[in-house]
Amino acid sequence: MNLTFLGTASAQPSTTRNHSALALRVGGDVWLFDCGEATQRQIQKSTVKMGKITKIFITHTHGDHIFGLAPLMASCMNGAGGTADGAEDERLKTSPEDLKTLEIYGPLGTRAYVRSNLAYTRTLLEGRYVVHELRFPSDPPDGDYTSLPLHRCELPTGRNIPQTPPTDTPTPSVSYKNNTSPWMDIYKDSLISVSAAPIWHSVPCVGYAVTEAPVPVKMDPGAYIPLIKRAGAPMSVLSRIQRGEDVTLPDGTHLRGLGKRPGRKVVVLGDTYDASPIADIAMDADVLVHEATNAHLPGLDPATKDTDTHESVEKRTRSRGHSTPQVAGRFARRVRARKLILNHFSARYRGDDDVNDEAREVMGAIKSLAEQEFKGEVLCARDFMSLDVEYFTDPAK
Structure with a gap:
């Protein structure tokens, strides 16, 4: 297992941070978590192999987490816009069993977004894809926000996955925040499983827990x-x-x-001001990736107001659906994580702290804020940072 951060910015990219995307190498495959704009360009600059991508997990449908999905699919599966003479494109003549199938997981709206992008750009793929949606009880059990027909490269086997265990079905007007059950084992084989759970943001959002079988x-x-x-x-x-x-x-x-011994566990959260619903399946994570969009950095951040305090910045950040480093640290402590990686930073915080002294000072201060709440290892992600996920056994177990 290896993690490579392809984009670590929140909302808007900067000269040193791209939109959200994270690659997890699992054996010979690559799984992506979120796919912001220009993710395919980031992959080309990294050691991640685009042809190895087999699964993509979307945390929520805000643009900075999904705008790069259709372009990446076209690059992964030799996409094109058809032929000029009306002849059938060679991409569509290959036997289906010889084609790559890309699996995509995400909340309601993911399927409609992909299908609309491919349909209206008339994109053909040399491959097949399928979209599985994680459905809240307040979501329609059927339907996918689009009246467009199945794309010719889309498999009809996409699942609408209900929360586990089943909850009483509320009326559509009931907030998704009333439903805190997880989605267990949305993917599972003999070596690894993936489960998900809601996390609170300004729109429906999920986090994912990737758990290796005991070794x-x-x-x-x-x-x-x-x-x-x-x-x-x-x-x-x-x-x-x-x-x-x-x-x-x-x-x-x-x-x-x-x-x-227990296998490794990697927990990747989307945007959140409170990740409490995923706590149970995030327990004892070897690596927890948690956003830290804003921080109170007097003397370092010129955007700091004279009236700001740690409490006021946390309140303001929370009102926008996001977290401070202290919030991330508290959650890491709660779930007994081994390593906390802070991610999804405001564009104000430069991502070149490996070479820039000012950025190093700012990111060091952000790290220190998380360490006030969490005594384990803390890292601040930057684009193209890569690390192996190590085995860890708690001596008390």
């Missing part, structure tokens, strides 16, 4: 080989022990199978 404890072969040789047993015993089997050697020596 075998690392073996030290040197501790077993002498015993196996002495007993005259085959070396294949090592693989049985690694799988967790208890083995009795021919000389009566009993070797216990290795157990498993």
Whole structure:
């Protein structure tokens, strides 16, 4: 597992930060979380391979998180605008089983946005895509905000996924904020699963928890080989022990199978002023990515008002649906995260703190504010920052 931040700005991009996008490498695949404008350009400047993208998870449909989706799809799947002579485009002649299928997850409106973009730009794709929508009880159970027919490159298998466990269905006028249940295992295979839950913003918004299945404890072969040789047993015993089997050697020596340790967990939040509904599935995250749009930085931020305080800035930020570093730190402490990565910064905060002294001072101050609430490791994301997700086992467990 590896995380690469492709865009770390909020609302508007700056010369040092692009719109929101985050790439998670999972084995040989790449999963994107949000896809702001110019994400495909950011990918071209990064080590992320566009052809490896298999899934895209949208947190909410604000433009700075979704405007880059259709262009990226066209780049991933060799998109084009058709032929001049009216002949059938070669892209549509390939057998479906030989084509790439891109899976997209997001709240209500994601499907309509993608379909409208592709339809009105007359974009053809050399591939197929499918959109799964996470539905609140206040959303229509059917329908997808568009009367457009299924795009010719869109699979009809897109699911409308209800919250888990089922909640009583309110009238459409009931706020989505009354529904705090998660969406469990929206994707799952033998190695990894993805669940989601609401987080509070100015529009319906979700966060995602990516959880690896338990993995075998690392073996030290040197501790077993002498015993196996002495007993005259085959070396294949090592693989049985690694799988967790208890083995009795021919000389009566009993070797216990290795157990498993928890897999890694990465939690990626969209925009939020309160992430409480996702707390249960975010517990013990190895990496928590949480926005920190604004901060009170007297003496560092020229936009600071004389009357500002940490409390007033937090109140103002909250009223716009966003968080301060302290809010992020408190949530990280609540869910016992190992590492907190602050993200989604105001355009006022430069993202080149690796080379710019002024930016380094500002981002250091933002980091310190989060550290007042959270004693684990804190990082401030910048575009193209990349880090591996390490295994971590709490000694108390």
